[in-house]
Amino acid sequence: MKLSEKVLAMQFSPIRKFNPIAQKAKDAGKKVYHLNIGQPDVPTPEVFMDAIRAYDKKVIAYAESGGNTELQDAVIDYFKGYGVDFERKNIIVTTGGSEALTMTFIALLNPGDEVIIAEPFYTNYHTFATAAGGKVVPITTKAEDGYHYAKREQIEACITDKTKAIVCISPGNPTGTVLTLDEMKLIGEIAKEHDLWIIADEVYREFAYDDREVTSFSMLPEYADRVIIVDSVSKRHSACGARIGLLISKNEEFMTNTMKIAQGRLCSSTVDQVGAAALFRLPKSYYDEVKAEYCARRDVVYEELMKIPGVVCQKPGGAFYMTAKLPVDSVEDFLMFLLTEFDDNGETVMFAPAEGFYATPGLGKDEMRIAYVLNKEDMRRGVELIRLGLEAYNKKNNK
Template identity: 55%
Template sequence: MKISNRVLEMQESPVRKLVPIATRVKKQGKKVYHLNIGQPDIKTPEVFMDAINKYDTSVIKYSFSQGEPILIDAIRNFFKRDGIIFNENNVLITNGGSEAITFSTIAMCDPGDEILIPEPFYTNYNGFTGEVNVNLVPITTLAKDGFHLPKKEDIVKLITPKTKAILFSNPGNPTGTILRRDEMEILAEIAIENDLYIISDEVYRGMAFDGLEALSMGCIEGIDDRLVIIESVSKRYSACGARIGAICSHNEDLIKNILKLCQARLCVATLEQIGAAALYSLPTEYTEGIKNEYQARRDIVFETLSNIDGVVCEKPTGAFYVVVKLPVDDAEKFIIWMLEEFTLDNETIMLSPAEGFYGTEGLGKDEARIAYVLNTEDMKRAMLILEKGLEAYNQK
């Protein structure tokens, strides 16, 4: 039987494709520190389950296709803290930020159209767009520049008649880079001058270190008609499995048409929406505490990497990732070797090969993404294993 070209041409996730190897070695008794996936180990706030347990109903009914009003209002209040005002018709609840990006892509683009994206980028963007036959066009950013955007003219020259939008995450996954306001204003200028949409993935907003602020694109003037903000409870509230995201936009015509897609998939799970609404009610002190915890983990990772010969990386300023250039020819081969052949007291680590986070062929082959999602003691241990592993790998 024939399998569609669409799915055959989709990229396999570099974050998850080595999981079978990790599963096998764990069954053999080896402990693996997972630094390959953005799954926080921080406890999900109790208010999530409390709200679900208190939800008084005898029947779990379909939710509204747009989403539960209590959650929509909670998200509106969340943005209101930053002076960004959405009405009830500006927000659609989705099955995670993933569905939010897929639906936005479908509404903005026809098959064969293009979306500009700074690279390295969250690899699953390839899946969200590729499954609807939309092509990502990379805007190359470099470690030596802290993965900040190139000059405006270098971005503009990538625009073609097929270009329909600019997509980016801020703070960035996998780089941990926070865009400066002037960079955001340049993207806004480009979008206005070339009649493009902007998809601003802000699921890590709030995780900004060293006194920096991750500004929402909603604070940039003049782009309300072309801006979509992607929101999610996954990272900020350590609720990845809840699969609750949102599309937020002042372009009500766009929202009205994306609602058709929401209607076609019926609704998002009712109970998870009730729990998510409670998460958005948490005070800002909660996210401040989370930010401080991740900054402490970041410091451990960066300090260790800075003292390993041949390793090159820039200090990340947000999210909980860092892209690191390793003193190896092929990062994926090194990661597999670490899983299968290396141990330090029967322990090893798992990273993500960074090549899959690039759209430009040949980039990232000697790079890896580290997700510092484990507690500080485990991060210290994992970094020691990495250091010893690199020593052993380059001596074999």
């Protein structure tokens, strides 16, 4: 008996793969600061729990395949706040942004088709694309350039007759890079000239710091027929376990045909949709508060990282991640050392090695991703442990 080539070509999540080793460290009594996974500690807004508590149906029935209309209407009103008009037919509620991406790739890709993504990118795109028979073609970006990629020559060099779409994750995971409206327009122009789809992964939409505007591809009506927006309550509403995402597009052919996939999987969680509708009705002040907290954490992480000799990293503009180059040959080897050999007063730290966020073999071996999802004090201590760990690691290796 044989498994499919597709599943064999997939990789394990680099974010979770060191968990068993971290568990061993914990079993041995060490405290591990988890900077490896994008699981925020910010409380889920009370309105979510209130809406679920008020749910008084006798039967938890299937929802509509496209989603519950109260949630769709809440999403429509939320986008009106950014001057964008959607209708219910433009929205399919999904089981997390992950299912929205899976559906999108199934709907767009034939075997061998390519999607362009700036690397390093959210690692599960490998899985989504491979499951649909497609292939990720990376635009390589660098720590030294703040992982920016919106340059015409760089993007066009990746386009072949197999290219179907350009994926834009902004604000980005794992880099925190935020596209400006001008960069988005350039990508829109390129997509139009080459007749490509734009998959806009905006699950971190409001988390744009300093003076950066909140941007969305939905704000560019001239490209509306080729834009597919992926959204989710996981990050911005701190509700990862609610598993509610959205697929939003004004392209009727895409929405009509993707509805076949949505119907095939019946529906997304009925009860979680009730809570999610309340989340999309939160006032703007909610986002401002959460954003201020993440921004302050980013500053702490950056400040602490800059104390480590040899670290290369630019202060990112959004999301809650930072990718940085460390002065080691193998970040995976260093992480193993942190989890198995090192501690400072019984404490150690865990981050995600960045290699798995690249599609180009060999890249990212000396980079790590930090998720600043713990409070400022813990983040400061976490990065301090990386600094102390590096000193101990270099000593051990006689550097």
